[in-house]
Amino acid sequence: MGFEDLVPAPERGWWVPPWPGDFPLDQETLIETGPGTESTARWFRSVLGPATGLPFHEGDDDDNRIVLRIDPALAPEAYRLVVDGYAIRLDGGDAAGVFWGAQTFRQLLGPEAFRRALVGPPRDWHLPMVVVEDRPRFAWRGLMLDVARHFLPKEDVLRYLDLLAAHKLNVFHFHLTDDQGWRIEIKRHPRLTGIGAWRSRTKWGHRASELWDEKPHGGYYTQDDIREIVAYAADRHITVVPEIDIPGHSQAAIAAYPELGNADVVDTASLSVWDTWGISHHVLAPTDNTLRFYEGVLEEVLDLFPSASSPFVHIGGDECPTDQWEASPAARARIGELGLSGAHELQPWFVRHFDTWLAARGRRLIGWDEILEGGTVEGGLTPGAAVSSWRGYAGGIAAARAGHDVVMCPEQQVYFDHRQAEGPDEPMPIGYVRTLEDVYRFEPVPPELNPTEAARVLGAQANVWTEVMQDRSRVDYQVFPRLAAFAEVAWSALPAPAERDFADFERRMTAHYRRLDALGVAYRPPTGPLPWQKREGVLGRPIEGAPPNV
Numbered sequence: 001m002g003f004e005d006l007v008p009a010p011e012r013g014w015w016v017p018p019w020p021g022d023f024p025l026d027q028e029t030l031i032e033t034g035p036g037t038e039s040t041a042r043w044f045r046s047v048l049g050p051a052t053g054l055p056f057h058e059g060d061d062d063d064n065r066i067v068l069r070i071d072p073a074l075a076p077e078a079y080r081l082v083v084d085g086y087a088i089r090l091d092g093g094d095a096a097g098v099f100w101g102a103q104t105f106r107q108l109l110g111p112e113a114f115r116r117a118l119v120g121p122p123r124d125w126h127l128p129m130v131v132v133e134d135r136p137r138f139a140w141r142g143l144m145l146d147v148a149r150h151f152l153p154k155e156d157v158l159r160y161l162d163l164l165a166a167h168k169l170n171v172f173h174f175h176l177t178d179d180q181g182w183r184i185e186i187k188r189h190p191r192l193t194g195i196g197a198w199r200s201r202t203k204w205g206h207r208a209s210e211l212w213d214e215k216p217h218g219g220y221y222t223q224d225d226i227r228e229i230v231a232y233a234a235d236r237h238i239t240v241v242p243e244i245d246i247p248g249h250s251q252a253a254i255a256a257y258p259e260l261g262n263a264d265v266v267d268t269a270s271l272s273v274w275d276t277w278g279i280s281h282h283v284l285a286p287t288d289n290t291l292r293f294y295e296g297v298l299e300e301v302l303d304l305f306p307s308a309s310s311p312f313v314h315i316g317g318d319e320c321p322t323d324q325w326e327a328s329p330a331a332r333a334r335i336g337e338l339g340l341s342g343a344h345e346l347q348p349w350f351v352r353h354f355d356t357w358l359a360a361r362g363r364r365l366i367g368w369d370e371i372l373e374g375g376t377v378e379g380g381l382t383p384g385a386a387v388s389s390w391r392g393y394a395g396g397i398a399a400a401r402a403g404h405d406v407v408m409c410p411e412q413q414v415y416f417d418h419r420q421a422e423g424p425d426e427p428m429p430i431g432y433v434r435t436l437e438d439v440y441r442f443e444p445v446p447p448e449l450n451p452t453e454a455a456r457v458l459g460a461q462a463n464v465w466t467e468v469m470q471d472r473s474r475v476d477y478q479v480f481p482r483l484a485a486f487a488e489v490a491w492s493a494l495p496a497p498a499e500r501d502f503a504d505f506e507r508r509m510t511a512h513y514r515r516l517d518a519l520g521v522a523y524r525p526p527t528g529p530l531p532w533q534k535r536e537g538v539l540g541r542p543i544e545g546a547p548p549n550v
Helices: 038-052 095-109 154-166 223-235 251-256 288-304 323-327 329-338 343-359 394-401 436-440 472-479 482-491 502-519
Strands: 012-015 022-025 030-033 065-070 079-082 088-092 125-128 130-134 140-146 171-175 239-246 312-316 364-368 386-389 405-408 457-464
Touching (some): 030 038, 038 065, 038 095, 065 095, 088 095, 140 154, 154 223, 171 457, 223 288, 239 288, 288 343, 323 329, 323 343, 394 405, 436 482, 436 502, 457 482, 482 502
Parallel strands (some): 030 065, 065 088, 239 312, 312 364, 405 457
Antiparallel strands (some): 012 130, 079 088
């Protein structure tokens, strides 16, 4: 395979004469590890070594070697791969750039390089003689994975980190808490996982479905699991963004600690972890006790997610009903004490508190675009706060114009729980149809922004909400192959959406499907779901027509 089959497409590449030549890799091929490239050398030996059967010993005294080097003249995350008949040279603008270049190296070897062990007898491998020069368009190229609605075991999370790395994606947004489950061990509050991580049954399909899965469901990550995930991600130059939802989406926490809820209007002691979907009306009480409780949670979260690898902490801040606050004498009294104009300002009050709290500890708050709705709450967001623009482009536009960084993840474009095609065969069909081509034509930077405002767009993120994804294979089906199109949007310098060459992308996907097959990804085939991927008779919530551009 040559550079014409790479996904995402590189900035530029060309063949080295004589064309088509190749460079053999064999048992004697060495790796010369330059300062700062050690993690990529480890990756070669631990991932490509088993797939190729080659040891990749360390050495610098032969042309039959791969030279890993950081070149400060290259941009951050950029790389240059030269295969010209002498030593293979892989230079990166930084350690991440060298690693992304290694992902291109792997694709050039062919789909067999994506297996976990050598298939067939030992053999030489051949790398095409090419030069590839490449760099990312955006610094934030992310995937959000919701493990609260349906828990994914640690091994599945590690697998997804490998899949992100293979597509040059560098942010993993880890949605750890919601009404349906609390997934991270907090040692000072053990009932969060002792009670909050488990529900007695689960709605099967959309919330309007009459079907239930009567098996108990749950699970959580121990603190050592989290440390392992963070370290594994860091080795792959992936930033992990933990999300702890405040003040809505908190029924699991309230079920574990009833004093966190509005106990003067609801019998919070009788609450259980929610077993269906939608927006729960059980929200956090606006008390000092609640603030101290979540400060304690976040103290442990900050310890588990070091600032070097996780500068951002997501606090949700979305979809928070106010009816309990409006009915609660204690909440109404607190509104008066704080000088707020009504219950609708308690949500931004919570957000402002933890924005300031995180900033004082050297972290940056990021939240869903509702965090812009400050009303008369004193102070506003800190300058370092960032916005995940999910309800459309409008929140991101407002945030950029207000001087805040933005991650574009509009639900109408890049929510991968939305169905991939029309028709009855799509399993548990949710939302608008978002095809592979639709995702390929997604543009993260709205034309309304001027250059200064556009520079506030850190990048883009695809979001995976798992209400109707009960296990890894269902997640795979919804995410792939669309994640490959999204990765190209986030990495490559593509023309305007209407001018993008989708036919060429489809051609390159022919090779990429073989890579995904080797990786064991249960993607949606271009011809439609396989029989075992269907969920006939299970109610979804399809929305007809094209999504609005808001």
